[in-house]
Amino acid sequence: MKIILAPMDGITDFYVRQILTSVGGYDLSMTEFLRVTNSVFPKRVFYQNCPEINPEINSNLELLSFTQSGTPVHMQLLGSDADYLAANAAKAVELGVKGIDVNFGCPAKTVNGHGGGAVLLQDPEILYKLVSTIRKDLPSETPLSAKMRLGYETSDLLLDNAKAIEEAGADFITIHARTKFDGYRPPAKWHEVTDLFAKINIPIVLNGEIWDVNDYLKCQQISSCQDIMLGRGAFARPDLAKQIKTYLNHQPYQTMSWDSICVLLKDFYQFMVMQNLISEKYIAGRLKLWIKWLMASYDEAVFLFEQIKRISDAKEIGVKLQCHG
Ligand SMILES: Cc1cc2nc3c(=O)[nH]c(=O)nc-3n(C[C@H](O)[C@H](O)[C@H](O)COP(=O)(O)O)c2cc1C
Incomplete structure (x- = not known):
């Protein structure tokens, strides 16, 4: 079975x-989404989103697009313009990205208002067009995946959407087992995905509300999934994938x-402090x-x-961390 570290905007950065991948158990990780509108980004934007492909940061050219512990990193793109998505995906791969994921799950109003993310789940034909256009411009060996929710308002189009993504040439689909209307409200509806496994011929990775080993076992039992993606649970238990x-x-x-x-928190703190551009307040918020x-x-x-809850000075939080462990 495979475990993927979820893309989380503003959270799962470099x-x-x-x-988290150094702790072990992850087969794949994803960048935070890169929002594509009507341009092809310059190289530096790809390097910012995925420093693992920047030779100045990742000097091991054999391992471009891998974390230091050897976990591959795929880049997630979000948008609704097929040609620009395809052009940016192709450029990312040229620069060294090992795989592309397309975001059909983001519920944010600003993103949906511009026709990206979960709003696209209302039209399987659009999903087909986006994924197939991206696929055409990628080398055949480059993995292409899509991350979706059960649906927009309801899960009525779940099968049609998953079929569209499969037929468009994706290599796997991740399903966050909630609709856009469900937001992040528990529970995740793992049971809604159960029937899909017999109808879709590419791997389905299940995601949502897996916080411990028991949740995985329950999710596996209910849905018959093997592969999973971990989001918040990966932070609550940094060794959850390994567990x-x-x-x-x-x-x-x-x-x-x-x-x-x-020790992990201190490493995280040090990593952020070393980036002089990151503000104290931001570092404190992340911690x-x-x-x-x-x-x-x-x-x-x-x-x-x-x-620490009332401290907004990162150094002060850093000092508290020194006292713990
Ligand atoms: C703060 C935050 C940011 C997120 N950003 C992204 C993103 O950039 N791309 C994406 O596909 N999903 C994003 N998600 C959704 C997660 O990848 C995941 O589907 C969701 O958190 C459910 O999984 P979990 O219950 O394991 O956390 C985000 C979720 C959170 C909480």
């Missing part, structure tokens, strides 16, 4: 991808201690969000969050 893999392989595994989690997600699984995170 540093997070490096840190699931070792469980399935009947290997003994000691879940990460709070001390090891603190707080991660610590908040950790509260789901570590009591120590609850204690730490209480101490």
